[in-house]
Amino acid sequence: xxxxxxxxxxxxxxxxxxxxxxxxxxxxxxxxxKRTWLHLGRVSELPEPNGYIVRxxxxxxxxxxxxxTTANDLRAFHNVCSHRGTQLVWAECGRAxxxxxxxxxxxxxxxxxxxxVPDESRFFxxxxxxxxxxxxxxxxxxxxxxxxxxxxPSSSLREYLGPVAELLDALGLEEWSEFSEYRYNVAANWKxxxxxxxxxxxxxxxxxxxxxxIVVSAENPFGYPxxxxxMGRHRxxxxxxxxxxxxxxxxKVMYEVLASDDETTDAVAPPRPAxxxxxxxxxxxxxxxxxxxxxxxxxxxxxxxxxxxxxxxRGKDERASMRFGREFSLASLVEVxxxxxxxxxxxxxxxxxxxxxxxxxxxQEALCRHFINTVNEMVxxxxxxxxx
Ligand code: FES
Ligand SMILES: [Fe+2]
Numbered sequence: 372x373x374x375x376x377x378x379x380x381x382x383x384x385x386x387x388x389x390x391x392x393x394x395x396x397x398x399x400x401x402x403x404x405k406r407t408w409l410h411l412g413r414v415s416e417l418p419e420p421n422g423y424i425v426r427x428x429x430x431x432x433x434x435x436x437x438x439x440t441t442a443n444d445l446r447a448f449h450n451v452c453s454h455r456g457t458q459l460v461w462a463e464c465g466r467a468x469x470x471x472x473x474x475x476x477x478x479x480x481x482x483x484x485x486x487x488v489p490d491e492s493r494f495f496x497x498x499x500x501x502x503x504x505x506x507x508x509x510x511x512x513x514x515x516x517x518x519x520x521x522x523x524p525s526s527s528l529r530e531y532l533g534p535v536a537e538l539l540d541a542l543g544l545e546e547w548s549e550f551s552e553y554r555y556n557v558a559a560n561w562k563x564x565x566x567x568x569x570x571x572x573x574x575x576x577x578x579x580x581x582x583x584x585i586v587v588s589a590e591n592p593f594g595y596p597x598x599x600x601x602m603g604r605h606r607x608x609x610x611x612x613x614x615x616x617x618x619x620x621x622x623k624v625m626y627e628v629l630a631s632d633d634e635t636t637d638a639v640a641p642p643r644p645a646x647x648x649x650x651x652x653x654x655x656x657x658x659x660x661x662x663x664x665x666x667x668x669x670x671x672x673x674x675x676x677x678x679x680x681x682x683x684x685r686g687k688d689e690r691a692s693m694r695f696g697r698e699f700s701l702a703s704l705v706e707v708x709x710x711x712x713x714x715x716x717x718x719x720x721x722x723x724x725x726x727x728x729x730x731x732x733x734x735q736e737a738l739c740r741h742f743i744n745t746v747n748e749m750v751x752x753x754x755x756x757x758x759x
Contacts, residue, residue, distance in 0.1 A: 377734045384731050385731075385743055395750070403746065404431045422438070430670045446509065452474065469486060479503070485502045515539060533605070547683040548685075549684040551697060572593055585612055628695060
């Protein structure tokens with residue numbers, strides 16, 4: 372992609388302050404995480420009535436209970452008991468028709484309504500109908516669950532996602548209900564962590580021993596993407612692969628096994644050039660053939676971030692070899708992320724010294740620039756609105 376096509380995002384250096392300043396992080400919490408649609412899971416995690424999952428959103432000090440009600444509706448609530456505010460559900464997932472608070476046993480139906488209160492007559496005119504769980508906006512797109520902590524979101528999920536909604540619908544990922552998950556903590560800002568996955572410039576050096584050879588060649592020595600796509604707050608790149616990169620013997624087996632799971636894929640080859648989608652604020656989705664993954668990047672403090680990676684699979688393991696292919700595929704990703712983590716933390720250690728007034732982005736770091744532009748715009752807008 373020529374420089375001229377990317378210059379509209381800006382060409383100058385970018386302020387380094389947002390990448391380490393605690394006051395800026397507090398603004399992001401309000402301007403972004405408390406008022407945008409956030410991806411929390413997949414519909415396939417709650418396939419039947421009475422299923423539930425709990426997700427905490429540390430950056431917003433929230434814990435969210437997502438349920439499929441007995442009547443088969445998908446609902447979300449703050450996981451907070453209406454009596455004295457105790458965390459209601461403590462398990463990460465399960466099945467339940469009702470939830471009882473462990474403190475004084477107030478009991479709620481899975482549609483959020485308050486059913487019973489021990490020794491209710493001792494309360495002074497308790498309005499039980501007004502003491503249900505506090506609802507949270509929830510919607511789905513292509514099987515992905517999103518919530519919005521704003522009590523009246525400024526846009527619907529589809530409006531928010533824009534063209535990304537069509538992409539999610541078109542992927543047909545509903546069948547991909549199995550997944551392997553792992554999480555890792557990074558001692559760095561969430562944007563520095565996120566940016567690591569928004570450019571391919573570093574792969575040649577940082578991942579020399581793992582994925583580097585798959586993304587560079589004499590023809591594309593820095594592995595630059597084929598295309599960039601900017602979609603409102605979201606963005607994507609079409610990755611380029613070196614089809615003639617030598618594969619390690621175990622990799623060959625992995626691709627064979629995974630390809631046999633999908634007749635549209637070549638027998639022994641890395642995944643097709645994939646669309647790597649960055650859904651604002653903190654989700655990645657890679658749509659490579661026969662293995663797709665999501666990565667969530669969750670801040671808990673200005674310098675603390677947790678990444679949750681999921682590799683999704685279509686159908687359960689049918690053979691031991693399939694399990695091997697899937698596990699190896701995940702392990703390869705862990706290897707790459709281990710290489711990344713040290714560098715991300717190194718970047719944060721450097722930035723927080725405050726000696727850098729600016730960071731520099733070249734044209735092919737376009738997604739990083741689009742990301743910080745978006746963050747800065749939202750923080751500015753929030754500042755303006757709260758100053759009124
Ligand atoms: S705080 Fe939940 S029942 Fe008392
Ligand atoms: Fe990397």
